[in-house]
Amino acid sequence: MSPRRRDAEGTAAARAGRRAELLATAAEVFASQGYSATTVRKVADAAGILGGSLYYHFDSKESMADEILSTFLDEMWAAYGRVLDAGLSARDTLEAVVVESFRSIDRHRPAVVLYQNESKHLATSERFHYLLDSQRRFEEMWLSLLDRGVAEGAFRADLDRTLIYRFIRDTVWVAANWYQHGGRLSAEDIAKQYLAMFLEGIKAS
Amino acid sequence: MSPRRRDAEGTAAARAGRRAELLATAAEVFASQGYSATTVRKVADAAGILGGSLYYHFDSKESMADEILSTFLDEMWAAYGRVLDAGLSARDTLEAVVVESFRSIDRHRPAVVLYQNESKHLATSERFHYLLDSQRRFEEMWLSLLDRGVAEGAFRADLDRTLIYRFIRDTVWVAANWYQHGGRLSAEDIAKQYLAMFLEGIKAS
Amino acid sequence: MSPRRRDAEGTAAARAGRRAELLATAAEVFASQGYSATTVRKVADAAGILGGSLYYHFDSKESMADEILSTFLDEMWAAYGRVLDAGLSARDTLEAVVVESFRSIDRHRPAVVLYQNESKHLATSERFHYLLDSQRRFEEMWLSLLDRGVAEGAFRADLDRTLIYRFIRDTVWVAANWYQHGGRLSAEDIAKQYLAMFLEGIKAS
Amino acid sequence: MSPRRRDAEGTAAARAGRRAELLATAAEVFASQGYSATTVRKVADAAGILGGSLYYHFDSKESMADEILSTFLDEMWAAYGRVLDAGLSARDTLEAVVVESFRSIDRHRPAVVLYQNESKHLATSERFHYLLDSQRRFEEMWLSLLDRGVAEGAFRADLDRTLIYRFIRDTVWVAANWYQHGGRLSAEDIAKQYLAMFLEGIKAS
DNA sequence: GATGAATGAGTATTCATTCAT
DNA sequence: CATGAATGAATACTCATTCAT
Numbered sequence: 001m002s003p004r005r006r007d008a009e010g011t012a013a014a015r016a017g018r019r020a021e022l023l024a025t026a027a028e029v030f031a032s033q034g035y036s037a038t039t040v041r042k043v044a045d046a047a048g049i050l051g052g053s054l055y056y057h058f059d060s061k062e063s064m065a066d067e068i069l070s071t072f073l074d075e076m077w078a079a080y081g082r083v084l085d086a087g088l089s090a091r092d093t094l095e096a097v098v099v100e101s102f103r104s105i106d107r108h109r110p111a112v113v114l115y116q117n118e119s120k121h122l123a124t125s126e127r128f129h130y131l132l133d134s135q136r137r138f139e140e141m142w143l144s145l146l147d148r149g150v151a152e153g154a155f156r157a158d159l160d161r162t163l164i165y166r167f168i169r170d171t172v173w174v175a176a177n178w179y180q181h182g183g184r185l186s187a188e189d190i191a192k193q194y195l196a197m198f199l200e201g202i203k204a205s
Numbered sequence: 206m207s208p209r210r211r212d213a214e215g216t217a218a219a220r221a222g223r224r225a226e227l228l229a230t231a232a233e234v235f236a237s238q239g240y241s242a243t244t245v246r247k248v249a250d251a252a253g254i255l256g257g258s259l260y261y262h263f264d265s266k267e268s269m270a271d272e273i274l275s276t277f278l279d280e281m282w283a284a285y286g287r288v289l290d291a292g293l294s295a296r297d298t299l300e301a302v303v304v305e306s307f308r309s310i311d312r313h314r315p316a317v318v319l320y321q322n323e324s325k326h327l328a329t330s331e332r333f334h335y336l337l338d339s340q341r342r343f344e345e346m347w348l349s350l351l352d353r354g355v356a357e358g359a360f361r362a363d364l365d366r367t368l369i370y371r372f373i374r375d376t377v378w379v380a381a382n383w384y385q386h387g388g389r390l391s392a393e394d395i396a397k398q399y400l401a402m403f404l405e406g407i408k409a410s
Numbered sequence: 411m412s413p414r415r416r417d418a419e420g421t422a423a424a425r426a427g428r429r430a431e432l433l434a435t436a437a438e439v440f441a442s443q444g445y446s447a448t449t450v451r452k453v454a455d456a457a458g459i460l461g462g463s464l465y466y467h468f469d470s471k472e473s474m475a476d477e478i479l480s481t482f483l484d485e486m487w488a489a490y491g492r493v494l495d496a497g498l499s500a501r502d503t504l505e506a507v508v509v510e511s512f513r514s515i516d517r518h519r520p521a522v523v524l525y526q527n528e529s530k531h532l533a534t535s536e537r538f539h540y541l542l543d544s545q546r547r548f549e550e551m552w553l554s555l556l557d558r559g560v561a562e563g564a565f566r567a568d569l570d571r572t573l574i575y576r577f578i579r580d581t582v583w584v585a586a587n588w589y590q591h592g593g594r595l596s597a598e599d600i601a602k603q604y605l606a607m608f609l610e611g612i613k614a615s
Numbered sequence: 616m617s618p619r620r621r622d623a624e625g626t627a628a629a630r631a632g633r634r635a636e637l638l639a640t641a642a643e644v645f646a647s648q649g650y651s652a653t654t655v656r657k658v659a660d661a662a663g664i665l666g667g668s669l670y671y672h673f674d675s676k677e678s679m680a681d682e683i684l685s686t687f688l689d690e691m692w693a694a695y696g697r698v699l700d701a702g703l704s705a706r707d708t709l710e711a712v713v714v715e716s717f718r719s720i721d722r723h724r725p726a727v728v729l730y731q732n733e734s735k736h737l738a739t740s741e742r743f744h745y746l747l748d749s750q751r752r753f754e755e756m757w758l759s760l761l762d763r764g765v766a767e768g769a770f771r772a773d774l775d776r777t778l779i780y781r782f783i784r785d786t787v788w789v790a791a792n793w794y795q796h797g798g799r800l801s802a803e804d805i806a807k808q809y810l811a812m813f814l815e816g817i818k819a820s
Numbered sequence: 821g822a823t824g825a826a827t828g829a830g831t832a833t834t835c836a837t838t839c840a841t
Numbered sequence: 842c843a844t845g846a847a848t849g850a851a852t853a854c855t856c857a858t859t860c861a862t
Binding site for chain 2: 847
C-alpha cells in the first residue's frame with residue numbers, strides 16, 4: 001500500500017468518521033429537543049463548531065435528518081430481513097423481531113425517537129416518502145406475522161389484529177423515549193419482559 | 206329570568222364559547238403538526254381569522270398550549286379521582302383507570318397528543334412545571350396500584366413494576382396518535398381489547 | 411331658555427367637557443411615557459374605557475396630540491402677545507415672558523413636555539408644521555428682545571445672542587419635566603429665582 | 616510583531632471596530648428619532664445592512680441602548696472623577712465639571728441625547744437601573760459642590776440649591792440637542808460662555 | 821475544515837384603527 | 842357612548858443558509 005493511497009484512505013475514513021460523529025450529535029439533539037425546535041446552531045454548538053460550518057459537511061438540516069433516518073432504517077430492515085428469512089415459527093419470529101427492535105433502539109436510540117416523533121411531519125416532504133413506505137412495510141410484516149401465528153394456532157384469534165399490531169408497534173418503539181444504553185436493564189432484558197407481558201396475552205390459551 | 210340577565214349570560218357564554226372554539230382549533234393544529242412546527246398563523250387560518258386577531262383572546266402561543274393542557278389535565282385527574290375513591294379492587298381499579306384514560310383520549314384527543322409529544326419540551330419553562338407534577342403523580346398512582354394488585358394476589362410478581370408501568374402508560378397514551386372519534390372501534394371497545402391483551406399477561410396465572 | 415335648548419347646550423357642553431377630560435388624560439400619559447411609547451390602549455385604560463372607544467371622540471392618536479399641542483400653543487401665544495403689546499422695557503418684558511412661560515408650564519405641564527420632547531419627531535408630518543412655525547416665532551421673539559435689551563443698555567453685549575437665547579429657552583422649558591403643580595415652589599417662585607440667576611448673569615455690569 | 620500576532624489583533628480589533636461603528640450609527644438614529652420611534656430596521660438601514668443582521672452583533676435593541684449608555688456614562692464618570700480628585704476650589708471645580716460635561720457632549724452627543732430623553736422610560740426596566748444610580752450620584756455631586764461653594768464664600772446663599780442644581784444640569788445637558796461637533800462654537804467656547812452666564816449669577820457679589 | 825458576517829424569509833407579537841351591536 | 846371582535850401593517854427577533862476569507 002503506497003503512502004499516498006494510505007493517506008487518501010486515511011482522510012476519506014477521517015472524513016466519513018467526522019460525518020458520522022456530527023450525525024450522531026445531530027441525532028441526539030434532534031431527539032432531545034424535537035426536530036423543529038432544534039436550530040442548526042444548537043447542533044453546531046453541541047459539536048463545538050459554528051453554525052455555518054455544518055454546511056461544509058451537509059447541505060441542509062433536512063439532509064442531516066435524512067441521513068440519520070435512512071441509515072437507521074437500512075440497518076433495521078437488514079436485521080428484520082435476516083430474522084424473517086430464518087424460517088422460524090410465527091411465535092419465534094415474533095420474539096426475534098421484538099428482540100431485534102430493542103437492539104435497534106439500543107444502537108440508534110436518537111434515530112428511533114426522531115422516526116417516532118417526526119415521521120408524520122417530515123413525510124409531508126417528497127424526500128421523506130420512504131418513511132411512509134417503511135411504515136407500510138412494517139404494518140404488512142406484522143399483520144402477516146400475526147395472521148400466520150393465528151393459522152399456526154399460536155395466537156388468539158378473538159382480538160382485532162390491527163389493534164394488536166398497533167399495540168405492539170407503539171409499545172416497542174415508544175420505549176426509545178426512556179431507554180438508556182447501559183442502564184439497569186439491557187435491551188434484551190427489556191425485550192424479554194415485554195414479550196412475557198404480551199405473549200401471555202395474545203397467545204391461544 | 207329577566208331579559209337583562211339572559212343577555213349578560215348570553216354574552217359571557219358567547220365569549221367563553223369563542224375561547225373554547227379557538228382552543229379546540231389550536232389543539233387540533235398543535236396535535237397534527239407539533240407545537241413548534243405550528244405557527245400562530247396556521248392556527249389563525251384554521252380558525253378563519255388573521256394571525257394577530259388571536260391575541261385579542263390569548264396572550265401568547267404558550268398560553269394557548271397552557272390552557273389546552275391544564276383543562277385536559279384537570280378533567281382527567283377529576284375522573285381518576287372518582288375512580289380511585291370508589292373502593293374497588295386493584296384489578297377493577299386498573300380496568301376503570303384504563304377505560305377512563307381512553308375516555309380522556311376520546312374527549313381530548315388533541316390535548317393528549319400535545320401532552321404526549323411536547324411535555325418534555327414545554328416543561329423546560331417554569332410555567333409548565335405542572336406537567337412534570339402530573340407525570341410524577343401519574344407514576345405514583347400506577348406503581349401503588351400495581352403493588353396493591355400484587356399484594357391482593359391479582360397481578361404477577363415476577364415482572365419489573367416500573368417496566369409494567371411504562372408499558373401500560375405508553376401503550377394507552379400513544380393510542381391518541383391514531384384514535385379517531387366515531388371510528389370503527391369506540392373508546393370503550395379499544396379499552397376492553399387492550400385490557401384483554403395485557404391483563405392476561407400480568408395477572409397471576 | 412327652552413328645555414330643548416338647555417338640553418342641547420347641556421349635552422354639547424358635556425361632550426366638550428368629556429373631550430377635554432380625555433385630552434387631559436392623554437396628555438398626561440403622552441408626557442409620562444413618550445408619544446411613541448404610548449399606546450392608544452394605555453390612554454384608554456387611564457380614562458377607564460376601551461381602546462376602540464376613544465375613536466368615538468377622536469379620529470386618531472395623532473389628532474389627540476394635535477389638539478393637545480395646538481390648544482396649549484394658542485393659549486401661550488395669546489399670553490405672550492399681551493406681554494409684548496404692553497410697551498414694557500426689554501428687561502421688564504423678559505421678566506414677564508419668563509413668568510408667563512412658567513405659568514404655561516403650570517397650566518399645561520403635560521402639553522409642554524410633549525412639545526419639548528416630541529416636536530422634532532412630530533413635525534416630520536405636514537400636519538404638525540405649526541410646531542416649527544411656533545419655534546421660529548419663538549426664536550425671533552427672543553432674539554429681538556435680547557437685541558433691544560442690548561440697545562437699551564440693559565443686557566451685556568459680549569455674549570453670543572443665539573447662545574443666550576438657547577440657554578434661556580432650554581432652561582425654562584426643560585423645567586416642565588420636573589415641575590409639579592402644588593409643589594414646594596409655585597410657578598412664580600421658580601420664575602423669580604430663575605430670573606435672579608440669569609438676569610444677574612446677562613445684564614450689563 | 617509576527618504576522619500571526621498582527622492577524623489576531625487585526626481581526627479582534629476589526630470585530631470591536633465593527634461593533635463600535637454599528638453602535639455609533641445606532642446612537643445617531645436613536646438620538647435623532649427617539650428610542651421608541653426608532654425601528655431596528657432604521658438602524659440597520661443607516662448601517663447599510665439588513666434588519667436581522669444586527670442580531671449577529673447584538674442580542675436586542677435594548678442591549679444596543681445599554682452598551683451606548685453605559686460606555687458613555689463610564690467615560691463621563693471617569694472624567695468627573697479626575698476633576699473631583701484634583702483638589703480644586705468649589706468655583707474651579709464647577710468650571711471644570713461644566714467644561715468636562717461639554718466635552719462629553721462633544722464626544723458622545725447622541726448618547727447624551729439618549730440619556731437625556733429616554734432615561735425615565737428605559738429605567739423602568741431592571742437592566743437600566745444604573746441610569747437612576749447615575750442620576751442620584753450626579754445630584755449628590757452637584758449639591759455638595761454647591762454647598763461647598765457657599766461655605767467657601769464663592770456662591771450666593773440666597774438661592775434654592777436644588778433649583779440651582781436643576782438649572783445647571785438641565786441647561787448643560789439639554790444643549791446636546793442642538794450642539795454640533797465642528798460647528799461655529801467649540802465645546803469649550805460654549806462651556807465658557809455658559810459659565811460666564813451663570814457664574815455671574817450665582818457667585819457672591 | 822472552519823470562521824465571521826451577512827442574507828432574506830419567516831415568527832410571534834403589537835398596535836392603530838374599524839365597525840357591527 | 843361604549844363594547845367586543847376583528848383587521849392589517851408593522852415590529853423585534855430567529856433561523857436556515859451562503860460565502861469570502
